[in-house]
Amino acid sequence: MRYDEEDLLPLSGVQHLVFCERQAALIHAEGMWADNALTVEGSHRHKRVHDDAPRRERRRDLMIVRGLSLCSFELGLSGVADVVEFRRLVSSEQPDEGRLPLGVQLLGVSGLWIPFPVEYKRGRPKPHRADEVQLCAQALCMEEMLGAQVADGALFYGKEQRRMGVTFAPELRALTREAANRLHELIRTGETPAAVKDKKCRSCSLASRCLPEAASRRGSVKSFVASEIDRMLCPERADS
Ligand code: SF4
Structure with missing residues (x-):
């Protein structure tokens, strides 16, 4: 071709x-x-x-x-x-x-x-x-x-x-x-x-926009954002 x-x-x-x-x-x-x-x-x-x-x-x-x-x-x-x-x-x-x-x-x-x-x-x-x-x-x-x-x-x-x-x-x-x-x-x-979270994501210039974390967790981007907000408001919960 x-x-x-x-x-x-x-x-x-x-x-x-x-x-x-x-x-x-x-x-x-x-x-x-x-x-x-x-x-x-x-x-x-x-x-x-x-x-x-x-x-x-x-x-x-x-x-x-x-x-x-x-x-x-x-x-x-x-x-x-x-x-x-x-x-x-x-x-x-x-x-x-x-x-x-x-x-x-x-x-x-x-x-x-x-x-x-x-x-x-x-x-x-x-x-x-x-x-x-x-x-x-x-x-x-x-x-x-x-x-x-x-x-x-x-x-x-x-x-x-x-x-x-x-x-x-x-x-x-x-x-x-x-x-x-x-x-x-x-x-x-x-x-x-779809994103697949991998070691290479650490050096990827698009990581902050691609959100590989969100895509590789079960559930939607919405639930990822909700859990991130929760983590920021209650860091001790995230550490548990
Ligand atoms: S952050 Fe997204 S675009 Fe970058 S390597 Fe990972 S999956 Fe691919």
């Missing part, structure tokens, strides 16, 4: 979806967004990547491009890559049969260059695969736009100041396509999945 331009969704949506389907629906279908300390730090980090460095930089056999616009009509996604490194193809290696060519030509420079996306993240590597899926979606966009293989990339984590390599293996590609399909399905149906 190929999407039309007006149906493209933000590429970051697949990251939200793998983190929590409800979060993806609240942000991308209901237009809800709330910053918390973590998202503010994350957007400052992205701003530094985009604003404090030249858009294009050459270091011998490495070309660095920042803020590259991406889209895929197959996934129905569009967005911006923090950094794409293009490494000069030095061998005469040929792609396996049926695979895309290795390397692309870049304007104003000779030779072929292999694209390698790098996404900057605050914090540390996480137990879920949301960041890997976001990076893989960038790789799939690039393959569609450039007509060349994007086999690997990296996630840079601010807390640890290190890169974690990511290989775009068939199962990660399948997971990414599945996430893009599900994101479109949520938007098409207008369905917002």
Whole structure:
């Protein structure tokens, strides 16, 4: 299936979806967004990547491009890559049969260059695969736009100041396509999945509006609010 331009969704949506389907629906279908300390730090980090460095930089056999616009009509996604490194193809290696060519030509420079996306993240590597899926979606966009293989990339984590390599293996590609399909399905149906209280809710910027506590308790939001008021008025009852 190929999407039309007006149906493209933000590429970051697949990251939200793998983190929590409800979060993806609240942000991308209901237009809800709330910053918390973590998202503010994350957007400052992205701003530094985009604003404090030249858009294009050459270091011998490495070309660095920042803020590259991406889209895929197959996934129905569009967005911006923090950094794409293009490494000069030095061998005469040929792609396996049926695979895309290795390397692309870049304007104003000779030779072929292999694209390698790098996404900057605050914090540390996480137990879920949301960041890997976001990076893989960038790789799939690039393959569609450039007509060349994007086999690997990296996630840079601010807390640890290190890169974690990511290989775009068939199962990660399948997971990414599945996430893009599900994101479109949520938007098409207008369905917002119910909250499921989980450890991840602690780092979610929407926790104060999603009320996962309320949804995961038996009964309605009304009874949750009533019990919260009761707890505030009579804290000793809550401690018992
Ligand atoms: S608070 Fe929890 S359930 Fe609600 S959107 Fe965030 S992660 Fe999902």
